[in-house]
Amino acid sequence: MSTRRAAGLRAWTLQRISAIYLGLFFIYLLSHFIISPPASFDEWRLWVADPRMSMALLLFFFSLLIHAWVGVRNVLIDYIHPFGLRMTLLTLLGLGLIAFGVWGLQVVMLARIA
Amino acid sequence: MTTNTKRPIHLDLRRIRFPLNAIASIGHRISGVLMALATPAAIYLLDMSLSGPDGFGAVKELLHSGLGQLGLFLLLWAMMHHLFAGIRCIAIDLDWGVEKPVFVQTALGVLAAAPLAALVLWGLL
Numbered sequence: 643m644s645t646r647r648a649a650g651l652r653a654w655t656l657q658r659i660s661a662i663y664l665g666l667f668f669i670y671l672l673s674h675f676i677i678s679p680p681a682s683f684d685e686w687r688l689w690v691a692d693p694r695m696s697m698a699l700l701l702f703f704f705s706l707l708i709h710a711w712v713g714v715r716n717v718l719i720d721y722i723h724p725f726g727l728r729m730t731l732l733t734l735l736g737l738g739l740i741a742f743g744v745w746g747l748q749v750v751m752l753a754r755i756a
Numbered sequence: 757m758t759t760n761t762k763r764p765i766h767l768d769l770r771r772i773r774f775p776l777n778a779i780a781s782i783g784h785r786i787s788g789v790l791m792a793l794a795t796p797a798a799i800y801l802l803d804m805s806l807s808g809p810d811g812f813g814a815v816k817e818l819l820h821s822g823l824g825q826l827g828l829f830l831l832l833w834a835m836m837h838h839l840f841a842g843i844r845c846i847a848i849d850l851d852w853g854v855e856k857p858v859f860v861q862t863a864l865g866v867l868a869a870a871p872l873a874a875l876v877l878w879g880l881l
Contacts, residue, residue, distance in 0.1 A: 658849070661842050668835065676880045683805075683812035690806060710792045717785055738796075745799050753806045 657712045660705040667702045690753040703746040707739045777863035783870075784841035787834035794831055829878045836877070837870035 680686035689695055714735055722728045772778070805815040818824045844862050847853050853862050 658846060661846070665839055665842065668839070672877060672881075676877070679881075683809040686812060687806055706795070710788075710795065713785075713788045714792050717789060742795055742799055745803070749799065749803045749806055756806075 653712045653715075656708050660709040660712075663701065663705045664709055667698060667705075687753050687756060690750060691756075696750050696754055699750050700747060703743055703750075707743045711736065711739055776860050776867065780837075780841055780844070780863040780866045783837050783867065784845070787838040787841075790834045791831065791838065794834075825878075828881070829874060832877050832881075833871055833874040836873040837866065840866040840870055840873075 680689060690699065715732060718728060718731050718735070722731060774782070801815050801818070804811040806812075819828060844853065844866055847862070848859075853859055
């Protein structure tokens with residue numbers, strides 16, 4: 643896909659789109675926890691299990707994975723120069739982020755069927 | 757497109773000067789890496805809080821403990837810095853605040869507003 647001219651443009655765009663969703667959703671989350679913090683387990687679980695909330699949370703996790711991948715990848719490429727170490731860390735980052743994504747998906751889905 | 761390979765590139769943190777905008781910028785990175793590292797802990801807490809009334813109570817207690825409150829404040833600070841620095845970054849992409857002195861003023865704004873906003877949110881939460 644990438645010609646040298648456009649190299650990095652996709653990462654740049656993804657970083658900004660994910661940033662806007664993450665920022666807006668984070669503001670919503672903070673407002674919710676300040677205005678009406680969950681008083682009981684049932685209230686908390688029902689809030690997460692609400693289909694709109696579940697969807698918004700999963701989108702949040704997905705945006706977070708993309709955002710963290712682009713961001714931490716940039717940091718690693720800037721500061722880690724030995725090729726083998728850089729590749730190892732990038733691989734661990736990618737696998738770790740996928741694992742967190744699956745874990746988050748599981749937590750939200752389990753809250754829905756509980 | 758040709759690249760001038762002779763331009764001086766060095767990312768040696770000991771050789772780089774750190775004016776305000778550089779501090780805001782490195783803070784953007786540090787806060788991002790910090791939050792990335794905190795992600796597994798956050799999912800773990802979410803998992804525990806949704807595991808049942810006991811887990812919910814345990815997470816609530818943990819967040820209200822001294823260590824939990826400290827962690828919460830640091831993460832809020834990181835979050836606010838990252839959010840404000842990110843908004844500044846997008847503004848610069850849109851050609852707003854690219855020139856001095858606005859460029860430096862907004863950097864100072866990010867550095868000062870982040871801990872203040874974190875403190876206010878920390879008090880409210």
